[in-house]
Amino acid sequence: MSTITINTPDCIRSRKALTYEWLETNGLGGYASSSILLCHTRKYHGLLVANLANPSGRYVLISKVEDSLVRRGEEFYLVSHQYPDFFFSGGQSYLEQVDIGVCPKFVFRVAGRTLEREIMMIQGTNSVILKYRLPDMDEPCMLRIKPFLAYRSIHSLSKENTYFRGEISEIPEGCRIAPYEGMPAMYIQVSGDFQCPMFGDWYKNFEYEEDRIRGYNWREDLYCPGTITIPMDEKRKEIYLCFTTDPFPEPLQKVWNGEWERRDFLEKHRDFFVQSFKKDRENIESLFRAADQLLIRTPHGRHAILAGYHWFYEWGRDSLISLPGLTFCRGLMHEGREILKTFGDFEQQGLFPNFFTEDEKENAYNTVDASLWYFWAVQQYLKYGGDENWVHQHIWPVMKRILKQFLAGTIYDIYVDERGLLHAGSEGIRLTWMDAAVNGLPVTPRWGYMVEINALWFNAVCFSHELSTRYGDQEFALQELIPLARRSFRETFWVGRGAYLGDVSRQGILDEAVRPNQIFAVSLPYSPLDSADWNGVVKRVQSDLLTPCGLRTLDPAHPDYRGNYNGVMIQRDRAYHQGTVWPWLWGHFGEAYLRVNRNSRKAKNILYKQIINFLKNHLGEAGLGCVSEVFDGNPPHRPNGCISQAWSIAELIRLLTLLDDIR
Structure with missing residues (x-):
C-alpha cells in the first residue's frame, strides 16, 4: 500500500x-x-x-x-x-x-x-x-x-x-x-x-x-x-x-x-498494470489513487470527469483527453463507455460543450477540438478492447453527425475549405486549448487554421473512413478527402528551413513560433505527415520545449516567452500558454517519440526514467499524491495551478501503458 x-x-x-x-x-x-x-x-x-x-x-x-x-x-x-x-x-x-x-x-x-x-x-x-x-x-x-x-x-x-x-x-x-x-x-x-x-x-x-x-x-x-x-x-x-x-x-x-x-x-486489487511495477509501484499506485478521485457522479447521476481540484468542474476537451488514461487504460470500460455515450447526448451542431455548468442548463459550446478529441477517445476505447458493436450502435451515429456539420459548416466559422483543411474561429474568438485572455483579448490569438486542429481533423477523417468501410456505410466519400487534406496540411504548416510545423496559418501567413501543438501531427493514430517528416518535429519539440515536468507551451527563445507562472490573474493568464509547462503534453510527446524510435527498448527506457523521476520528485510536493496542472517554464519548474489535474494524471498513466514491456 x-x-x-x-x-x-x-x-x-x-x-x-x-x-x-x-x-x-x-x-x-x-x-x-x-x-x-x-x-x-x-x-x-x-x-x-x-x-x-x-x-x-x-x-x-x-x-x-x-x-x-x-x-x-x-x-x-x-x-x-x-x-x-x-x-x-x-x-x-x-x-x-x-x-x-x-x-x-x-x-x-x-x-x-x-x-x-x-x-x-x-x-x-x-x-x-x-x-x-x-x-x-x-x-x-x-x-x-x-x-x-x-x-x-x-x-x-x-x-x-x-x-x-x-x-x-x-x-x-x-x-x-x-x-x-x-x-x-x-x-x-x-x-x-x-x-x-x-x-x-x-x-x-x-x-x-x-x-x-x-x-x-x-x-x-x-x-x-x-x-x-x-x-x-x-x-x-x-x-x-x-x-x-x-x-x-x-x-x-x-x-x-x-x-x-x-x-x-x-488498493489490493489494482489490475495487473500496477501490480507488475516493482520498485516503482508506490508511485504508480499514488497516480492511480489520484485518478480515482477525478471520476465522479454528478448530482444529475452522470458519470463524469472533474477537470481539476479545486476550482475546475467538468470540461469537454479535458474530459475526452483524460478519458483513456482514467478509464480504458485502467480497465474501467463501463465508466468510460458511459461518459462517451453521455457526450453524444450533449452534441449540438457538431460541437460538444467546452465546459459544463454545474446546473447543466447553460453549457458553453465554444470549442472546436472537443469534437475531434471524441474521435480519438473512441479509437482508444477500441484499442483497449472496447466493444465494436457498441460503438457502431451508440457512437458511430454521433461521429457522423459531427462530420456532417463540419463538412457543411457550423457556428464559430468552423468549416472545411476546398483544400480539405478545417478552418475555425474569427478574430477574438477562442476555440482551442490555448484560450487565455486578458481584458477579453486572446493572449495567443488562434483562429484560422491551427496545426493541432487540422491534425485532429485528419485523424478523425481517416478513422471515420476506416469505420465506414468496416460497417459498409458509404454515406461519406472520405477517401477523396484524405489525400487532399494530407497534401494541404504539409503545404500549409511545414517550416522547411527548420524541419518542424508552424502553429497557426491565417490569411496565407504562417505563425512559425515553436509550440507543442505540432506534436499531435506525429502522435495521433493517423498522421497527416509522411514518416520522413516525423523526426524533425519530434527533435524540435524535444530540444526547445521538453522539460523534466512536461512540455513548454512556447520556445524560450521567442520574444513573447514568459518563464514564470505567478502573480495576479492577468499576469498568470499572460504566461499560461506562453512558456508555462503542461504535464499532459507528455503523453503525446512520448507517443511521438516512441513512433520515431520504432518503439525501441532504449526509447522506452528513456521515457520511463523521465516519468518515474518526475513522479518521485513531484508527488511529495504541492498536492500530495497528485499531479499539478502547470509548472514554471524556467527551472526549477515550480508547480502551480490546480493541485490535481485530470489530464496531467491521465496522460501519464496512458504513456506508462505504452511502456508495458520494461516494468
Missing part, C-alpha cells in the same frame, strides 16, 4: 508546511482539503465541500475545525490559523508526521503522548469523518473541537451576517444546525458521550495566503456554534466525529470501517 510521508522538521516546522496540500474526495465532486497544518491557504480549502443539486454548485459547508487536547488542565492545539499580522502556529509545534495513504493521517506528539487524527470522506455521501486515536493513553483527558461553518460557494467568501441561523438542536448521538434557508442542514455526530456546543459566535478575518498572492479577496469570517467536548480515557482511546448532510443510522465506527475496507479492497 503506497504512502507519501512528510516527517522532516524543515518541512513541518516552517512556512513550507503551508505549501503541502492534501485531498480527500467522495466520488460526487465533493472534497475535503487543506494544508497539512489544517491552516487554509485558499478559499477552496474546506473540511466538507459538497457538490449540491439544489442549489447547484460546490459549497464549503464545514470550513475547518479547531481541535485541541486537554490533559492535566493544559490545552494543546492541533491546528494553525492565519490572522492579520499574526500566525497562530498551534499544532505545528506538535505535528511529527503526515501520511497520505488510504486517507490522510496526522501524527502529533503531545505532552509525551502520541495522538493520531485521520480524515476520511465516505464514498457517495456528503460526509466526512475525523478519527482521533490515543494509542498510549494512560490517564483521562478531554478532546475539544470547534467546528467552523462557511456555507458558501467555493468561489466566494463568508462574512458575518444577520441571516445566519446559529441555533443548535440535539439529535441522537449528535446535534443539528441549519444555517440558511434553502441549504442542507448540517448534522454533527459523535461516537459515545460528548457535550453539545451551546454558545456560538463569529470568528473574523481568517486569511488565505495563496488567494492574496493570486490577487483575490483573502479574508473570511466563519461561524463557530461552540465547542464539542469529548472525554477520553483508557477504555475510550478512539473517537469518531462526523459532519454530514444526512445522518448515519449505524455507529460511526462501522461507517468508517466500511469505507476503509472499500478502499483497502481497491
